[in-house]
Amino acid sequence: MSTILFELGSEELPPKSLKPLRDSLKASVETQLQDANISYDSLKVMAAPRRLSLLIEGISDKQPDRVEQKRGPAVKAAYDAEGKPTRAAEGFAKGLGIDVSELMTIETDKGDYIGYELTVQGQETTELLPNIFQNALDNLPIAKRMRSGASREEFVRPVKWLVLMQDNQVIEASIQGLQAGNETLGHRYHSPQPIVIPHANEYESALEAAKVIVDFDRRQQLIVEGVKKLSAEVNADAIVPQDLLDEVTALVDLPVALRASFEERFLQVPQEALISTMQADQKYFCLTDKEGKLQPYFIFISNIESKDPSQVVSGNEKVVRPRLADAEFFFLQDQKQPLIEMAESLKNRVFQDKLGTIWEKSERIASLAAFIATTFKEQNITAYSDIDVEQTKRAAMLSKADLTSTLVGEFPELQGIAGTYYARLNGEPETIAAAVEEQYLPKFSGDVLPQTAIGICLALADRLDTLVGIFGIDQAPTGSKDPFSLRRSAIGVLRILIEKKLPINLKVLIEQAVANYQGKLADEQKTLTQVMEFINSRYRAMYTEQGISVDSIQAVLAINPHLPLDFDQRLHAVSEFRNLPQAATLAEINKRVANILAKSEGQVGESVDESLLTEDAEKILYQALSKAKTEVAPLQADAQYNQILQSLATLEAPLTGFFDNVMVNSEDEALKANRLTLLKQVRELFLTVADVGELQI
Structure with missing residues (x-):
């Protein structure tokens, strides 16, 4: 049992890829060691800007012998x-x-x-490891590999040195065209000279003495602690997105957190613009107060221990000032014209060649958003019934105006956000200003939904208009290609209608969206059908993430409900129903009834003739069915689907008795027809909730 050290040194590795490279290296080596039947106590993978390394402790010296x-x-x-x-x-x-x-x-x-x-005979571990490590490097997730000089070896960056040791001995091997040794390099500036590693177990301590914290996770923890300490000193909270934290961790060998500041005058600029440029361009951590308002400070992570940190702070302040000044200039420049004039420029901006300009899209959004707002009023949806339809139209016409602004031109991620700032500066009502930003919500899976009534109308109208238009010109998503993010749009529509508890008919909204194109679509009925099918297909992706079974989703989809909120209520009722002891039997019986009715010839009657109920089992079923109908009627009016299915669960015994004792396809045509009618009523009663015959229990 010994300790193995592997380190591949290179030029600075791409920071956004360092963590995935580390994780892939670990997974590959673990799998190969398992396949080779080599045991070990622990395996640790480390990654720093100029190196990927592995430390395997308690590894067996050879494979066990095996019999083939x-x-x-x-x-x-x-x-x-x-x-x-x-x-x-x-x-x-x-x-x-x-x-x-x-x-x-x-x-x-x-x-x-x-x-x-x-x-x-089992091979020596040291004979197997070079190939294992080389295979792991060959299979790293590298989008584009490069060769260095005359070397034929390829890697993400030019490789410089290789360490491969068993305890205190070098393992003779060649990996990536480099001969293994026991020398590594420390910090590029603090310790540039080669360092001899006396023993594999001393690897981390030797590098730490050379100012390199080689463990990625430990380095990240030091950054988090430093940022937390410096932000607390000014009573602020740091914005620390995980992606940015991973990238900064990958940029430094020796993390030293420092706090700097900028002029307060820049705080008049939308803070989202300032945060965006500081995070994306400078890799800074921004600070906010307890209410989330940006403060005139930022924290950066230096890669050196400076003798005079104030000089490093001053340098970063000088670097960031022009970027903040640019954002300030764009913001002030945009204010020279009101938002409504910006919107006029949309008449020259194409949304899609076949679907016209963004101005025309804004007009369609305004029409559909007004239709939705009117629906809120007509259906007296309590939370939103006081919505102002005229304000909804104006918000829609202003919603895309900021796409012409210089601020959004520089920071595309601020579309909607910039418009909200400009709307407030123009004195637009807060309901309109807030809606301009909310139109884009939710932006991603799990994102927040729009909160205001007008924001909800814009968010729905914008997505539905895009869905209808793109499907209408036969540009539907195929495979992994979805340039207009229609899948995300469809899920956004469903989430808003369901989570905001809006009992609105989706088909009616799509019909209105189709009508708004005023003949631009080649086949309006085909477009309506395709969009409905596409949105319905998103239910599966939405609900399987929540742990709901596919067959439950199929059971509700089978009755083709047009109200997403109603779909959600039915689905949760079916999910509870499948846990009942009677569920499996009733699912099978419903499937059987559906098959019998599908094979029946002619029209099945609507009403059962009691005088033709000759068998005790069919009489019992008829009585149970009549009772269930009486119980279900008031529940159905209030969409109490859970209670309906619990009530229908009482039909298990009568139905089982019916099929055990009654011949449906009797030679007597009158009896046969009456029994088919009885089964049709059973089937229709279950279909008031879902087709439980789809369940696989």
Whole structure:
């Protein structure tokens, strides 16, 4: 049992890729060691700007010996009638380098075969490791590899040195065209000279002495602690996105957190613009107060221990000032014209070649958003019934105006956000200003939804208009290609209607969106059908993430509900129903009833003739069905789907008795027709909630 150290040194690795490279290296080596049957106590992968390394402790010195069973031809083919070996047997034995007499018989369920058990000596671990590490490097997730100089070896960056040791000894090997040694390099500035690693166990401490914290996770923790400490000193909270934190961790060997400041005058600029440029361009951590308002400070992570940190702080303040000044200039420049004039410029901006300009899209959004707002009023949806339809139209016409602004031109991620600032500066009502930003919500899976009534109308109208338009010109998503993010749009529509508890008919909204294109779409009915099917197909992605089974989703989709909120209520009722003890039997019976009715000839009647109920089992079922109908009617009016299915669960015993004792396809046509009608009523009663015959319990 020993310790193995592997380190590949290179030029600075791409910071956004460092963590994935580390994780991939770990997974690959673990898998290969397992496949090679090499045991070890622990495996640690480390990553820093100029290196990827592995430390494997308690690793076995060799593979265990193993027995391999070689199987040859069938016994019948290996020996003749007199029991003498045939050429087939002799050839098999010769190939293994043994005498025919050493062969054995292997019994299988497909017959007996000749064979031989071969003992394979385990290889030394040090013989296997170079190939394991090289394979792991070859399989790293590198989008584009490069060659350095005349070397034929490829890697994400030019490689510089290689360490491969077993305890205190170098393992002779060549990986990535480099010969293994025991020398590494420390910090590029603090410790540029080669360092000899005396023992694999001393790797981390030797590098730390050379000002390199080689463990990615430890380096990240030091950054987090430093940022937290410096932000607390000014009573602020740091904005620390995980992606940015990972990238900064990958940029430094020796993290030193420092706090700097900028002029307060820049705080008049939308803070989202300031935060965006400081995070994306400078890799700074911005600070806010407890209410989330940006403060005139930022924290950066230096890669050196400066003798005069104030000089480093001053340098970063000088670097960031022009970027903040640019954002300030764009913001002030945009204010020279009101938002409504910016919107006029949209008449010259194309949304899509076949679908017209963004101005035309804004007009369609205004029309559809006003339709939705009117629906809120007509249906008296309590939380939103006081919505102002005229303000909704104006918000829609202003919603895309900021796309023409210089601020959004520089910071595309601020679309909507910039418009909200400009709307407030123009004195627009807060309901309109807030809606301009909320139109884009939710932006991603799990994102917040729009909060205001007008924001909800814009968010729905914008997405539905895009869905209808793109499907209408036959540009629907295919495979992984979805340039207009229609899948995300469809899920956004469903989430808003469901989570905001809006009992609105989706088909009606899509019909209105189609009508707004005023003949631009080649086949309006086809577009309506395709968009409905596409949005309905998103239910599966939404709900399987929540742990709901696919067959439950299919059971509700089978009745094609047009209200997403209603779909959600039915689905949760079905999910609870499937846990009932009667569920499995009722699912099978519903499937059977559906098949019987599908095969029946002619029209099945609507009402049961009690005088034709001759068997006790069918009478019992009819009485139970009549009782269930009475119980279900008021529940159905209030969409109490849970209670409906619990009530219908009482039909299990009568239905089981019916199928055990009654012949549906009686020779008497009148009896047969009456029994089919009885089953049709059973089927229709269950379909008031879902097709439970789709359930696989």
